[in-house]
Amino acid sequence: MSTTVAPTKTLATYKYELKGEPEQPHHHRPAPPYAFRQQAISVTLDGPAIFALALTLVLALHFLGSHITEILVGLVPVLALVRNDYQNFINLGPGGTPSTFAGYVRVSWLRLWAIRDPFSPPKPDPCRPPGRGILARQSLPYRAGPRPLVAGIAPQRQIDQHGARQCYLSLRRTMERLSWHSPAKFGTERSCLEKHGLALFVRHPLRTNCQGEVCHVHDSDHSMHMCLHPDDIREILCKGWGQRHPLARKHWLLQMPVSPDFVMVYAPRGKPDPDPAASLWLVLRAPPPRRRARNRIRTSPDLA
Secondary structure: OOEEOOOOEEEEEEOOOOOOOOOOOHHHOOOOOEEEEEEOOOOEEOHHHHHHHHHHHHHHHHHOOHHHHHHHHHHHHHHHHHHHHHHHHHHOOOOOOOOOHHHHHHHHHHHOOOOOOOOOOOOOOOOOOOOOOOHHHOOOOOOOOOOOOEEOOOOOEEOOOOOOHHHHHHHHHHHHHHHHHOOOOEEEEEOOOOOOOEEEEEOOOOOOOOOOEEEEEOOOOOOEEEEOOHHHHHHHHHOOOEEEOOOOOOOOOOOOOOOOOEEEEOOOOOOOOOOOOOHHHHHHOOOOOHHHHHHHHOOOHHHO
């Protein structure tokens, strides 16, 4: 005799592990397999297990009394939920929060203050320049297909529909090329927020969000986190290209670890997605005309 609660499992793998350093030759790249697993609780009881459980409950009621037994019975599913949730946190891989139980407790506390709807755009602040974004003028296309599954807070990861490697490398080169063309304004380094992956920094930010970090690309799922103007966030959300970070909000009681305009941009998949050097990724490029360069630089609130 058996009773089974079937698990709901989402599995995705990648083979690349670039830690924010410059690109390496193909034969030097470490490629250990890695898996994102978000698994629901699964309990399987066969005949002997059911008999042992029933006997344990009878003995507990007889020797410990009903009140203590009720407490113990109530604690068992709570501990099972915590264990499963902690394992899902570990399975997301390294990120800005240490992969320890203390890191899990911190993320669980921050989860209580997360935004309820990551697809609702933030309200623009009329007192903060620039007055409007730029993506509406770039003819950003709609993203084909359903949105990918996203899990976690810190780290936040795209569980499926991982990006194409050539698009990921194109993103890295675009960020590095921007820092090479304008070294007095931009620089690239390991992400201050993520602690992994390549990030783009502004040299003299008016708003110091983690030392002026504008965006970073994830080595694991090839998605990005960016600071964008509220108008550009609205464009990203409406056309299916991303979602807000769960902690991208202002709170009168807590200081959130990320900016209110922090958004996750899904990984470009190659076809049918546009090339990352065009369309959406134009916000990272530094074109020669000075007027257009100012417009693109203003996309990030850290550069406003």
